Amino acid sequence: MSGAPHVLVVNAGSSSLKYSLVDATTGASPGGGLVERISEQVGTVIHEGPEGEVRIEGAVADHEAAFALALAAFEEHGPSLAAYDVVAVGHRAVHGGDRFSAPVRVTDEVCRAIEDLVPLAPLHNPANLEGIAGARALFPDLPHVAVFDTAFHQSLPEHAWTYAVPRSWASEHAIRRYGFHGTSFSFVSRAAAELLGKPLEETNLIVAHLGNGASITAVRGGASVETSMGMTPLEGLVMGTRSGDVDPALHAHLHRELGLSLDEIDTELNRNSGLKGLAGENDFREVLRMRTDGDEGACLAFDVYCHRLRKYVGAYYAVLGRVDAVVFTGGVGENAAPVRAESLAGLAELGITVDAERNAAPNGEPRAISPDGSRVAVLVVPTDEEWEIARQAVEVIGAS
Incomplete structure (x- = not known):
């Protein structure tokens, strides 16, 4: 087993599931892929492993079935997850509203909070929740962590996140600036500072x-x-x-x-x-x-x-x-x-x-x-x- 901590990183869309095994120390990815056409009669897994790219077709009724196909692809075409120290499943979550200013360990309470935020991201949060549910069902013994696109921007000063609309809109209906692409901005800012010395x-x-x-x-x-x-x-x-x-x-x-x-x-x-x-x-x-x-x-x-x-x-x-x-x-x-x-x-x-x-x-x-x-x-x-x-x-x- 590889001693470096690895994370199975998941990005769940409404009809797709992107997955990648990532070395948390170096960023190297020995394998991963994409499951497409979830909820259709026949879905496709495009898996990248030691053998190169392989395509597998099968029924993908929901996100749990998509994860099952992904796991089968790892076992059949490598790399075997058992060969790595997989310490967590990391989930991309699009909208954390003003509730999440940092990544959090997934619990039932966290899932309910993400569901409460569906009105702010009706296209993304439901799919994220389905991905989390499918992964928790298949990886019940691993910790699951939600990383929010919006969290990086919770440092915005009030004058930057406030819209000039009736104040009750913000306090009662969460109408404010949130920002997105937070994981990218976090990574790139740190890398840019290193490049600048x-x-x-x-x-x-x-x-x-x-x-x-x-x-x-x-x-x-x-x-x-x-x-x-x-x-x-x-x-x-x-x-x-x-x-x-x-x-x-x-x-x-x-x-x-x-x-x-x-x-x-x-x-x-x-x-x-x-x-x-x-x-x-x-x-x-x-x-x-x-x-x-x-x-x-x-x-x-x-x-x-x-x-x-x-x-x-x-x-x-x-x-x-x-x-x-x-x-x-x-x-x-x-x-x-x-x-x-x-x-x-x-x-x-x-x-x-x-x-x-x-x-x-x-x-x-x-x-x-x-x-x-x-x-x-x-x-x-x-x-x-x-x-x-x-x-x-x-x-x-x-x-x-």
């Missing part, structure tokens, strides 16, 4: 997590002090299918003028807007290809995306007062050099510049893409949310 508690960062979902956070001394996503993941930056910031009166206008219901408007803003709404495509790689070919919609989508991001960088510079680094992470942030260059263009007066050659060079390692001696470093730091969940899970069970 500075203690995290002395470091001011602007971190942009850019994927199909995207948000940006001002991090002072390792704590979130401002973030772009709000009560839901819709607010803030332009995303793959989400609009980000719009006039709050847009809902009433669309209802009056087009007769759209609130649910229809919510669907349009979450699933048919952003890059998809402007360019007809939400995959940024495809948007960049279309832009190169001169597609008008893709050119506009790129410009709007980068303009919104640049605006937030400037705003968060003002929030922090002093910035040590602007950090890019996530699939787009790590791989789309044109986005990094364009979103920071014109910020030289703030000490923010990008070295064109460094920015364009393909490299999967944490690195600086700013010129040597820049007042503000520009960094690219690959995120590893699975490792962060594993690390936090081990901290929780160690403390308990």
